[in-house]
Amino acid sequence: MFEWFGKINFCPHTKVDGFAAHLRDGRLMGSTCTACGNLNFPPRADCPACLHGEFTFTELSGRGTLLTFTSIDAAPAGFENDVPFYLGVIDLEETGRLLACFGETIDPQEIAIDMPVQVVPRLLEESESIKIHYTLEKPGTTWVKTGPDRGE
Ligand SMILES: [Zn+2]
Numbered sequence: 001m002f003e004w005f006g007k008i009n010f011c012p013h014t015k016v017d018g019f020a021a022h023l024r025d026g027r028l029m030g031s032t033c034t035a036c037g038n039l040n041f042p043p044r045a046d047c048p049a050c051l052h053g054e055f056t057f058t059e060l061s062g063r064g065t066l067l068t069f070t071s072i073d074a075a076p077a078g079f080e081n082d083v084p085f086y087l088g089v090i091d092l093e094e095t096g097r098l099l100a101c102f103g104e105t106i107d108p109q110e111i112a113i114d115m116p117v118q119v120v121p122r123l124l125e126e127s128e129s130i131k132i133h134y135t136l137e138k139p140g141t142t143w144v145k146t147g148p149d150r151g152e
Contacts, residue, residue, distance in 0.1 A: 041096030
């Protein structure tokens, strides 16, 4: 799983590693506990409600509402050419919260608390260290297989 998100973890395996494979296929997944039916995002290997250790993946709509946002003007290494960029935290329609960058379908001038957004998985085929991520887009935006056109 982590080879697709970059080198960020020492654990080579996790029970929720199917999450990245589903993202590669354009699907945002939560986990549903097989004992109590509790739905979680991000997916949880063990249910936080009843501690049961078995779950199934459940596809989420990706629809959400913007809870808060910020602009990044001093970028971390490797993102110097992308500033300024905008990050938002959204409440997903089904459950959970998600942090992501805004994509090119939303003009920074349009960003407003409580606006509806769509989470769109993306592949970064030009990146060596990070292969997949997702962006916040206008509702109805469909999956984009390659990275955003940085020339726009
Ligand atoms: Zn449970």
